[in-house]
Each structure stands twice: as C-alpha cells, then as structure tokens.
Amino acid sequence: MASREQRGSVRTAVVWDALEAALAGGPRDVVDLGGGTGGFAVRLAESGHRVRVVDPSPDALAALARRAQEVDLEVTGLQGDVTDLVDVVGAGSADVVLCHGVLEVVDPALALARIGEVLRPGGLLSLVVGQRHAAVLARAMAGHFQQARGLLDDQEPVDGRTGRRFTAGELEALLTTAGFVPTTVHGVRVFADLVPAALVDLEPGAAAALVDLERAVAAREEYLPLATQLHVLATRS
Numbered sequence: 001m002a003s004r005e006q007r008g009s010v011r012t013a014v015v016w017d018a019l020e021a022a023l024a025g026g027p028r029d030v031v032d033l034g035g036g037t038g039g040f041a042v043r044l045a046e047s048g049h050r051v052r053v054v055d056p057s058p059d060a061l062a063a064l065a066r067r068a069q070e071v072d073l074e075v076t077g078l079q080g081d082v083t084d085l086v087d088v089v090g091a092g093s094a095d096v097v098l099c100h101g102v103l104e105v106v107d108p109a110l111a112l113a114r115i116g117e118v119l120r121p122g123g124l125l126s127l128v129v130g131q132r133h134a135a136v137l138a139r140a141m142a143g144h145f146q147q148a149r150g151l152l153d154d155q156e157p158v159d160g161r162t163g164r165r166f167t168a169g170e171l172e173a174l175l176t177t178a179g180f181v182p183t184t185v186h187g188v189r190v191f192a193d194l195v196p197a198a199l200v201d202l203e204p205g206a207a208a209a210l211v212d213l214e215r216a217v218a219a220r221e222e223y224l225p226l227a228t229q230l231h232v233l234a235t236r237s
C-alpha cells in the first residue's frame, strides 16, 4: 500500500528533481513566496539552504514553525504577501525565489515584478502553476462542461477557490516581459491526477512506477498540455 510520503512524492518528484539539480553547489539564500506550511522550505533547509518563507496566513506560518522544529531546523517565517514582499525580505536579498501554487491567486505581472526586485542579478525563480489545458479536461471529464468552456480561453480566474490557469506560452510571455529568461519547463502530474487513487494506493509498487513514468514524460513537450501543473525555472536577467 502506498504511504502518504509516496503519494506526496508522486505529486512533487518532478519539481524536486529540477530544483535540487539547479541548487546543487552550495547553500543559497532562498525565499519561498506563499510557502505555506513549509513542504518545500523545510526540505531545502535540511539541504543546508538559508530559507525564509513569506506567507499571509498566520496558521500556515505556525504549521511551518512546528514542522521546522520537528527536524530541529531554523526556517524564518514572515507574514507578508506579493504586494509587500520587497519590504518584508529586502531588495536584492535572494539567490532563489520559490513561487509554487501562488501565481494562480495573485496579479501575476505584479508578483513577477516583485520577485525580480528581491532576486539578485542572475538569481533563480522556481515557478509552479496550474496548467490550463489539463484543467479544462478535468472539468469536462467531471461533467462540468460550462466551467470547462469558461476556462478554455479565459485568463482570469473562473472561480475564486482555485484561481487562474496558465498555458506554457502565456507563462513564457509573462516571464520574458518581467525580465526573466526561462531555462526549463517540466510537466508535473501528467498522469497522477488521472489515475484512480485506489489503484496507486493498493497495487504494490504502483506509486513508485507512477513516479518513474512521471519523470519519463516530464520534459516531453507533447505531454505538457496534459500536466496538471507546469514547473518553470527562470533566471533574472
């Protein structure tokens, strides 16, 4: 049976692969914008990076503190959001900014501009966002045809809960306009959300085989439109 850890790994293995490869070679100053309860932040701190999490939610920051304490590590939690990011962490204070699952619910151009101010020249942005085509497919398959139709061309959030979705082309345009150079694009959860959970949970070895499959297709352009999320690494020019 798949453990909770294995299920988490199915969802994040592709992101970790790219991130760890990009951050190899010494401790960095990392800011995790909208880092929430610290799923990424604490693991990066465990790898020796100096990590600050900026999040508007006091509850998330409290959970982050507990999570860091459990592994006896220091991760700075700062209450803030996209709008006051520069005041909260300081201009030019980061080698790396993570922005995972946040661009969907904020003004994306503003967020990228603020991230650009916080990053040192040549710094790295790790961006994870919901991908539009997969969201259209998911809604259609669930019988929510009007929602699917609405999401097809609409770049504004269709519903407040999940926020806006992006295509790879839209992301590239947003990043370029904000002065970033995209270096890699990976599809995340190409199959994971299509496979019945019971199959992955109950079939021995299925979770590991699914992670293997996700890794195999992540960089294949033809599978990007099926990915629930896109992970883009970009450098500040």
Ligand SMILES: C[S@@+](CC[C@H](N)C(=O)[O-])C[C@H]1O[C@@H](n2cnc3c(N)ncnc32)[C@H](O)[C@@H]1O
Residues within 6 Å of the ligand: 033, 034, 035, 036, 037, 039, 040, 054, 055, 056, 057, 060, 080, 081, 082, 083, 099, 100, 101, 102, 105, 106
């Ligand atoms: C979907 S969660 C992602 C959490 C984490 N980055 C991850 O990948 O597991 C979105 C996070 O964005 C935060 N958030 C919401 N509005 C925000 C804003 N305006 N600026 C920064 N973070 C925000 C939420 O509090 C939440 O922790």
